Amino acid sequence: MSKIRIAVSGYGNLGRGVFAALRQNPDMEPVALFTRRDPASIPSPAEGVPVVSVSEMDQWTDKVDVLILCGGSATDLPKQGPEAAGFFNTVDSFDTHARIPAYFESVDSAAKAAGHLSLISVGWDPGLFSLMRVYGQGVLPEGESYTFWGRGVSQGHSDAIRRVPGVLAGIQYTVPRPEALKAVRAGENPELTTREKHTRECYVVAEEGADRAAIAKAITEMPNYFDEYDTTVNFISMEELKRDHAAMPHGGFVLRSGKSANGTPQLVEYSLKLGSNPEFTSSVLVAYARALFRMKEAGRTGAMTVLDVPPILLLPEDPAEVRAHLL
C-alpha cells in the first residue's frame, strides 16, 4: 500500500515534532518542508526531504496528500490556513478559542472552492479536551463541565514576564488548585472564579542590580495576565533556569460531573500528563492527518474539526481488527 504523503509548513517546536512523530507512523511519509525563510538556511528535516519555499507550494499540489501547518495562531494561521487550503488538504492547530468560528469560515470557503478538506484546531486543547467536553455533555446532559490546565508552561504568560523591565529570562507555570479539583471530583459542582481554579508560578532571572520587589509587583499586578490570579514569583539564576526549566511539560483535566435522571451522581474525568507539550501536539496532528486523508478519499471537502472525525479513522489498522481488539 502506498504511504500517505505528508508535507509540513513551519519548522519550530511543532514542525520538528511532526517529523519526529512521522517516524512512529510507518503508513505515512514526509515529502517536503515548506518555509518562509531561505530554504538553504534550514537543514533537511528527514532523510531525502527537501526544504522548499512557501512560494513554490503550487508546484507540489499533486505530490502531497496532507499539509500539516505548524505556524502560530496569532498571525501565521489566519493568513496561511485559507491560503494553504487552496493548494492542499490541511491540518492545523489553531488554538485561539474566541476566533475559531471566524477561522473555520475562512478555511471552509477556501477549502470548498479548491475541493480540499481541512481539519482545524487539532491538538489537545482545542482537540482532545474538546472531544471530552462533547462526550461529557452528550452522555450527561444535566451537569457541569470543568477544564483545568497544568501543571504546565504557558508560552503567553512566559512571554509577558520577559517583557517586564529588569527581567533577563523567565518561565511561567499554570497550576490547577488541588482543592478546586477535589470539590469537582466530590460532585459538588462548585462555581469557581478564575482565582479559585488556578495559581501561577513564575521563575524569573533578574538583571544584576534590578529591583526585585518592583519586578515581582509588576508581574503579580499585570492586567489580564496575572492580576486575577494568586501568583508567586521566584528569582533564580540563569543556570537554574536552563537546568530545571528546559522541558515544556503541560497537561490538564476535563471533568463532567452530572446526574442521571433519577438524581444519581456520575463523574467522568480525563487527564493528560505531558512530558512535552509540542511533541504531544505534533503526535495528535499526525494521527488526524491520517483520518483527514481517509475522509477526503471518501469525498468530503471543506473545513471540519476533531468533533467531526469518526475515531476509528485515527488508527492505521483495518476497522474489523480495531473492533475485534479495542472495542
Place this chain on the structure above:
Amino acid sequence: MSKIRIAVSGYGNLGRGVFAALRQNPDMEPVALFTRRDPASIPSPAEGVPVVSVSEMDQWTDKVDVLILCGGSATDLPKQGPEAAGFFNTVDSFDTHARIPAYFESVDSAAKAAGHLSLISVGWDPGLFSLMRVYGQGVLPEGESYTFWGRGVSQGHSDAIRRVPGVLAGIQYTVPRPEALKAVRAGENPELTTREKHTRECYVVAEEGADRAAIAKAITEMPNYFDEYDTTVNFISMEELKRDHAAMPHGGFVLRSGKSANGTPQLVEYSLKLGSNPEFTSSVLVAYARALFRMKEAGRTGAMTVLDVPPILLLPEDPAEVRAHLL
C-alpha cells in the same frame, strides 16, 4: 422541529434507565415499549407510551425512528439484534467482547438488507472506554494501554456467588489494585497479571447453620471467576446487604502510557465514577440514538460502533454552536 421517536425493547434496569434518560433529552420522545411478556402485566413506562408485544413490531416500522434494545448479551441480543434491525434502526449495548465480530456481521447483514442503520455495543465498556483505547493508541502509537474496572458490582460474579450451596444472597465488587494503577501512572509500563490488576470483594448472606468456611473456599477457588484473583469473602446479614449494597456503582480507568518519538513520556488517563451503572449506560445509549438518527438521515446503513460516530452528532445543538462553545 419534530422529535426523534424512540422505542425501547426490554424493561429491566437498562430499559427503565432509558425512559429516565429520555426525560433529560427533550429533542427525543418515547413512543413505545416492546416486551416479550404479557403487555397487560407491565405499567406504561411514561405518560402516553403504550406497552406492546414484540410480535407486533412490524406494525410500528413507520412510527419509530430508533429502537433501543435493552436485552442481555448472553441470549437476548444475539437473536433480537438482527431481528430488530429488520424492522428499525437500532442501538444496543452488546458487551460480550469476544463475540463482537460475529455479532457485528449478523446485525450488519440484517440492517443492510432492510436499509436500516444499527449501532452495536454502546455503553461505557464497550463504548466510552473503547473510544479512549482508540484515541490513546492513535495519538501515542508507541506505548501501552491499560483498562481497570471498578470499584463496582459485577453481575456475573455476583450471580456465581449466589449459586454456591449455602448462600442465600450476595454481591461482588471488582476493585482495581492501587499499586498497579500507581505503577502505570508512573510511566513504568508494567506487565500485569490478572491477579496484579484487580482484587474481588464478596459480601455474602449465608443460610442459617451453613458452613461458612466451606462457602468461602468454594468462592475463592471457583475456576474462571475467582481462582485467578485475591478474593475476600465477608459474611453479612440480609439486612446489611439490603441497606449497604442496593446501589449498582461501577466505573474504571483507561490509561495510555507512551512516549513521543524523542522518548518523552506522555500519559493519558480517563476514568468513570458511576453512581449507577445501568443508569449511566442508558444515558450513553440515548445520546448515541440521537447520533444514529442523524447518520441514518445522511444515508448510512448497516452496522457500526461508537468508533464510527463523529462526536459532534451526540449533542442536540447546532454544529456551529458546539464549535463556538465547546471546541
